[in-house]
Amino acid sequence: MTKPVLQVKGLHKSFGALQATKNVSLDLKPNEIHALIGPNGAGKSTLIGQIAGWITPDSGSIILDGEDVTGETVASRSQKGLGRSFQVSSLAMEVSARRNVMLSVQASQGSSFRFWGQIKSDRDLRETAGHWLVKVGLSGREDVAVSELSHGERRQVEVACALALKPKALLLDEPMAGLGPTGSVQLTEFLEEIRPEIPILLIEHDMDAVFRLADRITVLVGGAAILSGSVDEIRASALVREAYLGEEA
Amino acid sequence: MQVTDTAPKPVTGFKFNREGATNVAVMAVLLALPLWASSVGEDYYVNLASLITIFAIAGVGLNFAIGQGGMVSFGHAAFFGIGGYTAGIAAFHSFEETLFMSVPFAISGTNQMLIIWVVAMALCGLAALAIGAISLRTEGVYFIMITLAFAQMIYYFAISWPTYGGEDGLSIYLRNQIGAVDTDHALTFFLICFGLLLAAIFVSARLSGSRFGAALGTARMNETRLATSGINPFPIKLTGFIISAMITGLAGALFAELNGFVGPSMLSWHRSGEIMVFVILGGVGRLYGPVIGASLFVLLETYIGEWTEHWQLLLGFALLGVVLFARGGVMGLIAGRARHD
Amino acid sequence: MTAALIFEQIINGLQFGLTLFLMAAGLTLVFGVMGLINLAHGSLYMVGAFCCAWVTQQTGSFWLGLGGGVIGAAAAGALIEALVIRRLYDRDHLDQVLATFALILIFSEGTRMVFGSMPLYLNIPNALTGTVALPGVEAYPLYRLFIILAAIAVALLLYALISKTRLGMRIRAGESDREMIAALGVDIKTLYTIVFALGAAIAGLSGALVGALRSVQVGMGEPVLILAFVVIVIGGIGSIKGALIGSILIGLVDTLGRIFLPVILKFFMENSSANSVGAALSSMLIYLMMAGILAVKPKGLFNASN
Numbered sequence: 001m002t003k004p005v006l007q008v009k010g011l012h013k014s015f016g017a018l019q020a021t022k023n024v025s026l027d028l029k030p031n032e033i034h035a036l037i038g039p040n041g042a043g044k045s046t047l048i049g050q051i052a053g054w055i056t057p058d059s060g061s062i063i064l065d066g067e068d069v070t071g072e073t074v075a076s077r078s079q080k081g082l083g084r085s086f087q088v089s090s091l092a093m094e095v096s097a098r099r100n101v102m103l104s105v106q107a108s109q110g111s112s113f114r115f116w117g118q119i120k121s122d123r124d125l126r127e128t129a130g131h132w133l134v135k136v137g138l139s140g141r142e143d144v145a146v147s148e149l150s151h152g153e154r155r156q157v158e159v160a161c162a163l164a165l166k167p168k169a170l171l172l173d174e175p176m177a178g179l180g181p182t183g184s185v186q187l188t189e190f191l192e193e194i195r196p197e198i199p200i201l202l203i204e205h206d207m208d209a210v211f212r213l214a215d216r217i218t219v220l221v222g223g224a225a226i227l228s229g230s231v232d233e234i235r236a237s238a239l240v241r242e243a244y245l246g247e248e249a
Numbered sequence: 250m251q252v253t254d255t256a257p258k259p260v261t262g263f264k265f266n267r268e269g270a271t272n273v274a275v276m277a278v279l280l281a282l283p284l285w286a287s288s289v290g291e292d293y294y295v296n297l298a299s300l301i302t303i304f305a306i307a308g309v310g311l312n313f314a315i316g317q318g319g320m321v322s323f324g325h326a327a328f329f330g331i332g333g334y335t336a337g338i339a340a341f342h343s344f345e346e347t348l349f350m351s352v353p354f355a356i357s358g359t360n361q362m363l364i365i366w367v368v369a370m371a372l373c374g375l376a377a378l379a380i381g382a383i384s385l386r387t388e389g390v391y392f393i394m395i396t397l398a399f400a401q402m403i404y405y406f407a408i409s410w411p412t413y414g415g416e417d418g419l420s421i422y423l424r425n426q427i428g429a430v431d432t433d434h435a436l437t438f439f440l441i442c443f444g445l446l447l448a449a450i451f452v453s454a455r456l457s458g459s460r461f462g463a464a465l466g467t468a469r470m471n472e473t474r475l476a477t478s479g480i481n482p483f484p485i486k487l488t489g490f491i492i493s494a495m496i497t498g499l500a501g502a503l504f505a506e507l508n509g510f511v512g513p514s515m516l517s518w519h520r521s522g523e524i525m526v527f528v529i530l531g532g533v534g535r536l537y538g539p540v541i542g543a544s545l546f547v548l549l550e551t552y553i554g555e556w557t558e559h560w561q562l563l564l565g566f567a568l569l570g571v572v573l574f575a576r577g578g579v580m581g582l583i584a585g586r587a588r589h590d
Numbered sequence: 591m592t593a594a595l596i597f598e599q600i601i602n603g604l605q606f607g608l609t610l611f612l613m614a615a616g617l618t619l620v621f622g623v624m625g626l627i628n629l630a631h632g633s634l635y636m637v638g639a640f641c642c643a644w645v646t647q648q649t650g651s652f653w654l655g656l657g658g659g660v661i662g663a664a665a666a667g668a669l670i671e672a673l674v675i676r677r678l679y680d681r682d683h684l685d686q687v688l689a690t691f692a693l694i695l696i697f698s699e700g701t702r703m704v705f706g707s708m709p710l711y712l713n714i715p716n717a718l719t720g721t722v723a724l725p726g727v728e729a730y731p732l733y734r735l736f737i738i739l740a741a742i743a744v745a746l747l748l749y750a751l752i753s754k755t756r757l758g759m760r761i762r763a764g765e766s767d768r769e770m771i772a773a774l775g776v777d778i779k780t781l782y783t784i785v786f787a788l789g790a791a792i793a794g795l796s797g798a799l800v801g802a803l804r805s806v807q808v809g810m811g812e813p814v815l816i817l818a819f820v821v822i823v824i825g826g827i828g829s830i831k832g833a834l835i836g837s838i839l840i841g842l843v844d845t846l847g848r849i850f851l852p853v854i855l856k857f858f859m860e861n862s863s864a865n866s867v868g869a870a871l872s873s874m875l876i877y878l879m880m881a882g883i884l885a886v887k888p889k890g891l892f893n894a895s896n
Binding site: 564 | 621674684688703820827870873874877888
Binding site: 052073074075076078079084086090091092093094095099100102103104106107108111112113114115116117118119120161162165 | 455456458459460461462463464466467470471473474475476477478479480481482484485488
């Protein structure tokens with residue numbers, strides 16, 4: 001039995017009377033893509049917020065590579081190997097894709113309290129960032145301002161930023177959203193490619209992509225994980241069809 | 250807290266573009282005028298240039314917080330004033346030959362500028378550490394109001410603390426010294442200020458281009474990105490705030506020397522607003538913007554002030570015009586939107 | 591140190607706090623609905639005081655003056671909203687701070703041009719001179735009591751307006767979701783102008799009321815503005831309830847601190863230094879309190895948007 005890279009144990013979170021997360025437990029094992037699906041309002045955002053560190057859970061714990069990170073900041077979780085992309089991409093828009101990735105490279109290399117050396121002439125920093133951008137398929141677009149990139153390209157930049165931190169697990173929040181058909185296919189291939197190196201917790205609305213990519217699927221409804229299983233099991237489940245697929249159709 | 254999308258990356262060094270050309274021209278004029286004025290014996294204009302230079306340093310300090318770090322501090326008068334009072338109090342004890350404090354160890358006054366500068370910057374750094382540690386837990390409009398409130402606290406403290414003149418302030422009877430240099434000579438003092446302005450700009454540019462600067466700039470543009478990249482925004486911003494305060498504090502110490510006087514007005518919230526005006530008139534985030542802003546401000550005050558005592562009315566309209574219709578300040582008008590690499 | 595003195599100071603603190611509330615209410619309302627930080631709110635306070643003084647001089651009636659102060663400030667508020675403030679709603683806070691700072695310069699210099707630099711004095715109307723006996727205090731100035739009652743009346747009216755009327759419903763909707771009220775077909779421009787003028791009117795009332803207690807002069811609104819900022823930072827921006835509680839807290843702490851801190855310090859040090867340390871410390875007290883509260887609750891006691 002392989003040890004999970006990321007474990008979520010008995011997570012609870014309420015906002016006033018609203019129970020947004022009810023006793024959610026799930027894990028992510030090496031070499032797998034674990035998809036998290038659920039209708040709108042199922043509490044996916046709140047759950048991701050807690051895993052990434054923006055929201056503090058009321059109870060429960062989050063364990064990254066054997067270490068309890070429940071009380072850690074967002075920055076420290078990123079440092080410890082939790083990479084992520086956002087539903088609406090969150091980058092420094094005014095500067096180039098390279099500059100965005102350089103920041104992650106700089107963080108992975110250690111302290112940002114270096115005041116004198118100029119990053120403009122730091123070849124190692126620039127080239128390492130460039131390497132990750134090429135890896136996600138943005139060759140030739142490295143020095144374009146993020147504000148001029150397409151939605152799909154911005155998502156690629158985010159993934160490059162995450163990869164530059166050498167993550168142990170990736171948390172991708174609706175990476176397919178806003179991508180055209182070609183973009184989706186490319187991203188699907190890319191995720192297939194990195195799966196052996198970095199396991200992925202994938203939150204996704206695009207059911208085709210989920211069924212194609214996922215090794216396991218967990219269904220979140222009303223804040224609770226109602227079902228977890230293989231693609232075939234989820235496809236076959238009447239419960240899911242009723243709670244989720246039924247709604248979508 | 251996000252400063253507009255127009256907030257540019259500072260241009261390091263001079264480049265052959267309109268911004269670079271403007272920078273060279275402004276600095277050349279600022280240097281040439283007092284040289285000429287001094288040669289014809291018009292020390293009044295030399296001192297005016299010193300005032301511009303000192304205000305510009307204060308602006309460079311605040312510009313580092315706003316333009317680089319996106320921290321809209323409305324309380325930088327606190328640091329300007331602390332710098333000023335450091336010079337004033339040191340000179341006071343040096344002149345009276347008394348001790349600043351005797352327990353737990355004796356500290357006397359000094360008339361050595363270099364020591365005063367270091368102490369002034371250190372004290373401003375400490376004050377910024379305390380103010381920033383609380384203010385930076387908040388963001389946006391809270392940050393503006395809290396920095397304003399803390400500056401006001403120090404203002405009231407200065408007013409109600411009688412030892413150093415309270416409301417009346419404190420005179421510096423003899424300008425402080427640097428070794429054998431004649432700091433009383435107007436041109437010499439200007440050149441000292443001008444050198445410090447260049448140093449402040451240079452340090453600000455180096456820091457902005459460093460790894461720290463990249464992190465601080467990202468804190469302005471998108472704090473979520475900074476945290477997601479594994480860098481905790483709080484210590485980065487706090488450090489940026491402290492550096493900014495230290496530069497403005499240095500300007501305060503020079504201001505007190507120039508006037509031979511330090512009083513609570515250095516700490517007033519109007520002063521905070523004025524330092525902000527230097528930054529905005531010139532263009533937020535432009536390395537040399539505060540030089541332009543401070544020049545315009547001082548010239549407006551001096552020449553329109555001669556013509557009408559209600560010059561602040563015109564300043565108000567000018568400022569309103571810049572904010573509403575000329576975003577990016579004067580440098581924005583001259584050089585257009587800044588480019589990024 | 592008698593019980594009567596303590597009690598009187600508590601009432602004074604309450605009175606100071608409630609006048610602060612009149613300032614803070616408008617500020618926090620404008621921030622809550624329009625997301626605007628308005629430094630020129632202190633200028634509207636000043637405009638109210640000057641209009642009140644002028645109308646009182648012309649007509650001889652303080653009551654007409656008071657009406658003039660409220661109307662004058664509301665009109666000034668509506669005017670700057672239409673000309674300047676409206677362009678700032680979509681701007682970042684830096685632009686808002688600078689533009690409203692510019693308005694302060696314009697208002698202050700403009701007022702100085704019209705009325706000169708000398709302060710004006712407003713007399714307390716005859717009906718409100720003299721003192722009244724309150725429980726615990728033999729002779730409390732009637733006018734101060736009037737300010738307390740007037741401020742409480744305004745607070746109640748404001749509460750009724752916001753919780754019970756159509757306008758109030760729209761204001762509340764505007765606080766929670768700007769797009770929604772636009773979708774409801776509410777004329778948002780007019781709503782914003784009304785809210786801004788309402789805040790201005792209350793600030794003007796406050797200025798006029800306090801003007802008779804002190805003097806009416808250029809710059810009188812600025813210390814009050816900064817205290818009002820402290821109030822809403824403590825109370826939580828956008829929360830009227832927070833503004834009320836924060837105001838009273840500040841009023842009491844400031845007033846009582848100034849009186850009692852030197853007295854308390856005399857137990858620990860000699861008289862003269864107790865007085866000077868006490869004065870310096872009490873002038874910082876509310877800011878230290880703000881720092882303390884923010885250290886625990888960075889978004890204030892009653893944050894509206896959480």
